Structures are given as structure tokens and as C-alpha cells.
Amino acid sequence: MAKAKPRIPLSPELIYQMALEQINQAGLEKFSMRSLATRLGVDPMAVYHHIPSKAALMEGIYDTIFGELLAEDQPMPDHWQDKLLELAHRFRALALRHHKLFPSLIASNHIGHNELKALDTLLGTLLEAGLDPTATVQVGDSVFALVTGFVILEISELQNTTPHTGTERLESENQTDFINTRTLLEPLTDNLFRNSFETGLQLIIDGIKVKLQKN
Amino acid sequence: MAKAKPRIPLSPELIYQMALEQINQAGLEKFSMRSLATRLGVDPMAVYHHIPSKAALMEGIYDTIFGELLAEDQPMPDHWQDKLLELAHRFRALALRHHKLFPSLIASNHIGHNELKALDTLLGTLLEAGLDPTATVQVGDSVFALVTGFVILEISELQNTTPHTGTERLESENQTDFINTRTLLEPLTDNLFRNSFETGLQLIIDGIKVKLQKN
DNA sequence: ACCTGAACACCGTTCAAGT
DNA sequence: ACCTGAACACCGTTCAAGT
DSSP states (O other): OOOOOOSSOOOHHHHHHHHHHHHHHHOTTTOOHHHHHHHHTSOTTGGGGTSSOHHHHHHHHHHHHHHHHHOOSSOOOSSHHHHHHHHHHHHHHHHHHTTTTHHHHHHOOOOOHHHHHHHHHHHHHHHHHTOOHHHHHHHHHHHHHHHHHHHHHHHHHHHHTSOTTTHHHHHTSOTTSOHHHHHHHTTOOSSHHHHHHHHHHHHHHHHHHHHHHHO | OOOOOOSSOOOHHHHHHHHHHHHHHHOTTTOOHHHHHHHHTSOTTGGGGTOSOHHHHHHHHHHHHHHHHHOOSSOOOSSHHHHHHHHHHHHHHHHHHTTTTHHHHHHOOOOOHHHHHHHHHHHHHHHHHTOOHHHHHHHHHHHHHHHHHHHHHHHHHHHHTSOTTTHHHHHTSOTTSOHHHHHHHTTOOSSHHHHHHHHHHHHHHHHHHHHHHHO
């Protein structure tokens, strides 16, 4: 439990890193400016000399993890479809890696530098595909919405430790209700959202192709 | 500022209603068990005799607002495409009506009775369209993810009072960066997400049609 | 320049007590 | 049965003081 005192003096980057570690280990609920200071081996208020508020700290953390998205070793593929899939998969991997933080990131309304960079890459990819400017923005929003929605869904299940749309939840309901949900869910077992994610991406890609043919 | 004392004694339903009113007026940040009690004209701890914890209170509120989804006067249309669009539009309207609450609702991992009911209706609609069971679940997840992601995006913008993906945000960045985002966003002005939402839904509907033709 | 420590105005929740 | 009020163990943040 004892933490080594930091040889290096405090810096925003170090603080973001330590905060991230703590959230990954103990969860968001246990995370506070005070508990972070304890982990840093420092007075509760020392952090305020580097970061003005808890809100600013959170935004810094969000931007830090978004930095992982485009800083990966693998190069981006050439074709727009592959590029789109690659971006989506990286986003999903990022979200699952930081699943304790992600819901609050999504709920936050601040868009950081690195998130903007990722969005720009997405828009560029759709332009390459041949969409006109208006369509690019609208499809870009759709892709972003789909991917964001999926990771939220998936993380929500992850925390529940119940498979898919709440099978346990379902059992507490009247046996004759939710007939569709019941009959459809039972045959399926694992990797449900992974498969749905791929299906959803393909759905949008097919939709884009329909859109491209119309022009 | 003075609140009338409740003639009716406390009940979970009354508490949910008052909590919802307070959140709509003052926002989630100002909302607390203590401020709620003040509004109810009651001791801070009185609420605990009806609802065991703040977490349970929030879940109750979430379920209350989901109840609005299927309790509307208009009947559901017949054709699966119209039904899907109707459900999506109702969900969006619900989310915007309760935009101060919705991000935390999305982040919450509990699925309530009324939310499950809405999901069941969605799955039934896709079955009617002619999808097989596996496809129904996967497409259902996709629709849910898309719609959820969109309202999150839209609410996030709403709170920013900056149009779309952060135009103000963009101005604080280096002028030569984010070239795609810059050139695409400038010609567009209002109702951006509304249009993107319709485009996204059409994208998925077209994708579903492609899927149906494959069988 | 950087960190400390007391203090302020809050939280959610427990528990014994009142009616 | 239903509500109260003091108390506990926390929060984020301000500010004057230390080195």
C-alpha cells in the first residue's frame, strides 16, 4: 500500500498518468483529488499548482488516452473501408482498455486536441471514399455515434457481469413479458457485442455504398 | 424559492417527480439528496425511508423517464421502416427533453423495466422486417448504439452552446491543422445533428435492406 | 517556485430518537 | 409508520503560510 515518493517533481503528465493508474485499479468512485494526492505522496492541495480543478484534470486524462488512438505502431491501411474498420477497432480497443473511465469521458462535453485529431482522420477517410462534403459530415457523425454507442453498451455489460442485455435482469421480470428478447437471447452465449459491432460497421459501410451509387 | 409543503406524504413516485423537476431546472451538479429534501420540505433523511440510496433513486428516475417512450398517444405505424424511425425519433425526443439527465443515464449500467420494454419492441420490429434471430439481435444492438451515440453527441453540443463538433474549440487550434474538419464544417450552420441523425438511420435501414436481399 | 495545512461549504449515509 | 437531527467519514476548493 505504501507508495514511493516521486523522485521527479509533479507535472501535469505525471499527474494524468498516476490518476489513470488509480482509476484503472480502484475505479472512478474511489478516485478523488485527495486520494490522488495520497498516491502521489503529496499534500492534497499540491496538485492545484499544476492543474486548476478536478474538471480540468479529467479533461487532461481524457486527452491523454485519446492520444493512444493515432500514436499506434501499425500504419493505417489504404482502402477507405479498411481504414474505417481500423479506426473503429482502435477506438473500441481504447475504450475497453479504459472501461472504468470511458462512460464519464463520453458524458463529458469537452472535445480535446487528440479527439479532434481522430475525428479529422475519420472525415478524411470518408472524403477519400468519394462522399460529398455534406454527406461526409453526416456519415462521419453516424460512424462516431455508432462506435460510441457500442462501446457504451459493451462497457455497461462488462460492469454488470451479466451477459448481453441483462439476462439476470430479465429473470426478475414476469415470465410472459419481453417475449422477443427472451426467445432471441437464449441461443446466444458469448462475444455477442463483438459480433454486433462488426455487423453494425458492415451495415453502415453497406449504407455508404448505397449512397455512393446514388450519385 | 419557497416550496409548498407536500400535502401528500412522500412516495417513491413523488420523489422521482420532484427530483426530475429539480434536475431539469438546476442541473445534475446541483442535485443532491440534501437539496432534494429541502425542495420536498422535509428532513434530509426522510427520503431514505422510501428509497434505499442515491443510486437507487437515480435508477428510479431513469425508469420513470423511459416510461414516457411507449406511453405516448400516437399509435405505432405498421411498416417496419416507419416503426423503426418512430422509435428512434421518440427516443431522441425523450433524450433531448431530459438532456440534463441523459448522459448519466447512458453511463449507468442498470437496465430498468421500461428500457427493457423499449428494447423488446425494437427487436420485435426487426423480426417483422424479416431478419433471422441472430441478425435481429445484432442489428438491434446497432440501432440502439447509433441512436444512443447520436443523442450523446447532440446533448454534448447543446451544453457547449458551440455548434457541431466544437467550432470554438477548433479556433483555439493551429490554423493549419484539422484541414478536413475545417473545410467541411464552415459551410454548414444549423440543425446539423438533426440531419445527420436522419442520414444515420437511413444508412442503417439501407444496410438492413442489403442484408435482407442476401437471404 | 513549489508545497503545506487549516478551514469552508458541502456530500451520502448511519443510527438513535422522537411522534 | 414515518420523520427528525446529530454525527461520521468523506468531498472540492480557498487562502494564508511556510521553504
